[in-house]
Amino acid sequence: MPVHPSIHPTVTAVTEKIINRSRDSRSAYLERIRAAASQGPARGKLGCTNLAHGFAAEAPRSKDLLRRNVKPNIAIVSAYNDMLSAHKPFEGYPRRIKEAVIDHGGIAQFAGGVPAMCDGVTQGRPGMELSLFSRDVIAMSTAIALSHDMFDGALMLGVCDKIVPGLLIGALSFGHLPTIFVPAGPMTSGLPNTEKARVRQLYAEGKVDREALLDAEAKSYHSEGTCTFYGTANSNQLLMEVMGLHLPGASFVNPGTELRDALTTAAAQRVVELTAGGPEFTPIGEVVDEKAIVNGVVALLATGGSTNHTMHLVAMAAAAGVDLRWDDFSELSEVVPLLSRIYPNGSADVNHFHAAGGMAYLIGELLDAGLLHPDVTTVAGGGLDARYRREPVLEGGQLSWRAGPRDSLDKQVLRSVADPFSTDGGLRMLQGNLGKGVIKVSAVKAEHRVVKAPAVVFDDQDDFLAAFKRGELERDFVAVIRFQGPQANGMPELHKLTPPLGVLQDRGFKVALVTDGRMSGASGKIPAAIHVTPEATTGGPIARVADGDVVELDAEAGTLTVFANDLENRVPAAPAGGTTFGTGRELFAALRGAVGTADRGASVFGATLSGAQA
Structure with a gap:
């Protein structure tokens, strides 16, 4: 080729x-x-019983055409x-x-x-x-x-x-x-996205009530x-x-x-x-x-x-x-x-x-x-x-x-290769002694792309949100949210973390997120190292990080580092033992046991598809 x-x-x-x-x-x-x-078409090789089942519900004309395979x-x-x-x-x-x-x-x-x-x-x-x-x-x-x-x-x-x-x-x-x-x-188009994000942050700060938040969301998704x-x-x-x-x-x-x-x-x-x-x-x-x-x-x-x-x-x-x-x-x-x-x-x-x-x-x-x-x-x-x-x-x-048009009709939205918003695509890989991860920097301002601060470790996003509400995060920190990978709990998206992290960043604190979970398509202005692999459940380095360890997320250099000399000698933390039952989660236990790593597609099919993941 x-x-x-x-x-x-x-x-x-x-x-x-x-x-x-x-x-x-x-x-x-x-x-x-x-x-x-x-x-050739497999339908032509079906047995009579098989084929009859396949067109039994069709109208007479379609049934005749399917029968004759024409x-x-x-x-x-x-x-x-x-x-x-x-x-x-x-x-x-x-x-x-x-x-x-x-x-x-x-x-x-x-x-x-x-x-x-x-x-x-x-x-x-x-x-x-x-x-x-x-x-x-x-x-x-x-x-x-x-x-x-x-x-x-x-x-x-x-x-x-x-x-x-x-x-x-x-x-x-x-x-x-x-x-x-x-x-x-x-x-x-409904409520402008910037207004929706503003209301979300106000709600995270307790400055507007649930009714105001729901009104904004309903005008956005309408x-x-x-x-x-x-x-x-x-x-x-x-x-x-x-x-x-x-x-x-x-x-x-x-x-x-x-x-x-x-x-x-x-x-x-x-x-x-x-x-x-x-x-x-x-x-x-x-x-x-x-x-x-x-x-x-x-x-x-x-x-x-x-x-x-x-x-x-x-x-x-x-x-x-x-x-x-x-x-x-x-x-x-x-x-x-x-x-x-x-x-x-x-x-x-x-x-x-x-x-x-x-x-x-x-x-x-x-x-x-x-x-x-x-x-x-x-x-x-x-x-x-x-x-x-x-x-x-x-x-x-x-x-x-x-x-199609040869010139952009709105250069605030769409530009030429000769006049781009950025000379690179804004998606970067991070690698270091914490493993491999992904960061999307296209929405992150340059001054926020390097964060070096003490870790605050959580095994559940709700624990982070509770700490924020108690006022315990008014400082520079790197939030490490672990046991969120594919094998742990199916790798949920953690978008509820974005508004409080955005509030803290707007207050002048240096904050970042490191997680073996996802933030995905709506990843925004907060520097976030996501999809970190190996995940905590498999004993990855993220399971050895402790509160107070200095962590550096450097999107410019493409590194993800924890400064702890004894990291490899530490016993990996065990998950808190959250439930895997309810809302159908028990039915997916086999998939959690079979799923591959994030960098190989987080697929339950593994190498059986094509050998490409071997």
């Missing part, structure tokens, strides 16, 4: 390193999916539920998709649903301990939906944090099937669609587009609009064209290759996207036989400029990003700078350069694509 000659030398070097490292695992993966594709059958796999705003729009998608597929010469069946949980609802609650594992449950649910061997292609309907990575991992286990991801889009800040959900959408799995420009069109409906119809029709037997057969396993993965990392860095993807992208890559590592993120971050500021990295939301030029402008800038591979396979046909510089429009009620 030669690299295009116009590509930036660092992008070339990282890509070639990934290709070489993945040679055996990627070859094995491709051999498997090509063998599956060469056998048209491609498209699986619909959806994360719809009507509690979560991002997935509510999917309610009407199956009917629209089925009509569009039939009109385009195919058949579609709703193959299965996958769970969709919201970290915003479970934040700080016991249910959050199921969140990370839901990704792998979704992957398995996707595989179950496709396992009936009735299908020639698939459409994946999902948006949020663990759902899209799970859908992709599951889809890649059926990598011989053409598959398109179908988004729902962000809700319209309708159908994805939350508008640039967290993991919207990072997912960006990745699916730049990796060639969305139709061009599909990511950030609002729900309930004619353009959104037209894009959904177009995706349904397009997947029919990609099925076997036609001239454009495009299995998803051929789309998601080393270059596509690198493109995803570059776009994530260029926009200050979610740190969750230092795990999700690793796991998604492994599902395609590609061995992606944290060092690859770090090397790319050094040469990829930060081109957008979307909350929490700025005051704008994803609707402002979209209006400023959005994906077409971003992809064009990165292509022109040699930071994206143009010669990749996409569901739109052709390479990234040919299709994804364009944006969708309705002309006379018909969907078409036009050239």
Whole structure:
């Protein structure tokens, strides 16, 4: 797989390193999916009883077509539920998709649903301990939906944090099937994110009551669609587009609009064209290759996207036989400029990003700078350069694509490579005698990026919050929150720590967070070393830190150090023995025992996917 000659030398070097490292695992993966594709549609080999079960509920016309195996059958796999705003729009998608597929010469069946949980609802609650594992449950649910061997292609309907990575991992286990991801889009803009953050801090200080806080939150999250800040959900959408799995420009069109409906119809029709037997057969396993993965990392860095993807992208890559590592993120971050500021990295939301030029402008800038591979396979046909510089429009009620803007329409939100917000991507790896971790500095001011202070150690985020309320943290310190890793309790996000830490930082104290847990897509202005591995539960160095030990988090040098000469000789602390029962947590004990490390994707599948994690 030669690299295009116009590509930036660092992008070339990282890509070639990934290709070489993945040679055996990627070859094995491709051999498997090509063998599956060469056998033809599996539906044609089903026994009569099997096939009859597969079309028993269909209308007579569809039943006849499935019986005779004369048209491609498209699986619909959806994360719809009507509690979560991002997935509510999917309610009407199956009917629209089925009509569009039939009109385009195919058949579609709703193959299965996958769970969709919201970290915003479970934040700080016991249910959050199921969140990370839901990704792998979704992957398995996707595989179950496709396992009936009735299908020639698939459409994946999902948006949020663990759902899209799970859908992709599951889809890649059926990598011989053409598959398109179908988004729902962000809700319209509500209360500005900076105002929401201000009210949260006031509530943390006790200056406003719960009613004022709830009013602000309800004005922020107010309708159908994805939350508008640039967290993991919207990072997912960006990745699916730049990796060639969305139709061009599909990511950030609002729900309930004619353009959104037209894009959904177009995706349904397009997947029919990609099925076997036609001239454009495009299995998803051929789309998601080393270059596509690198493109995803570059776009994530260029926009200050979610740190969750230092795990999700690793796991998604492994599902395609590609061995992606944290060092690859770090090397790319050094040469990829930060081109957008979307909350929490700025005051704008994803609707402002979209209006400023959005994906077409971003992809064009990165292509022109040699930071994206143009010669990749996409569901739109052709390479990234040919299709994804364009944006969708309705002309006379018909969907078409036009050239995207060549200049940013709002330079406070989106800039060129020649005039970036920062010359690097703002995502850095930290390493030292505390292990390895990740820090997102795109929202952290330069004066806060190096903190050296005594440790204050907690084994539970609630203990930290209680200490803050008692006024015990009015000083310089590094909060070490441990026993929050994948094996401990499923690695919950710790966003409830952000407002009090922000209050203390605003009061002039030097504060930082070090944790084997997550902060993820909404990581903000506080320097936070997250995903620290080895985690405390496995006896990692973070389990040996004591109150008063001087800890230095240096985001500039990329180091994470505790100054304690006897660190290695200390007995690791044991967890406090919190409950693992209730809210379904007892059902996930096997996953906690099987999960891998954060730097290898925190996956329960381990090396069984492709050998890439061996």
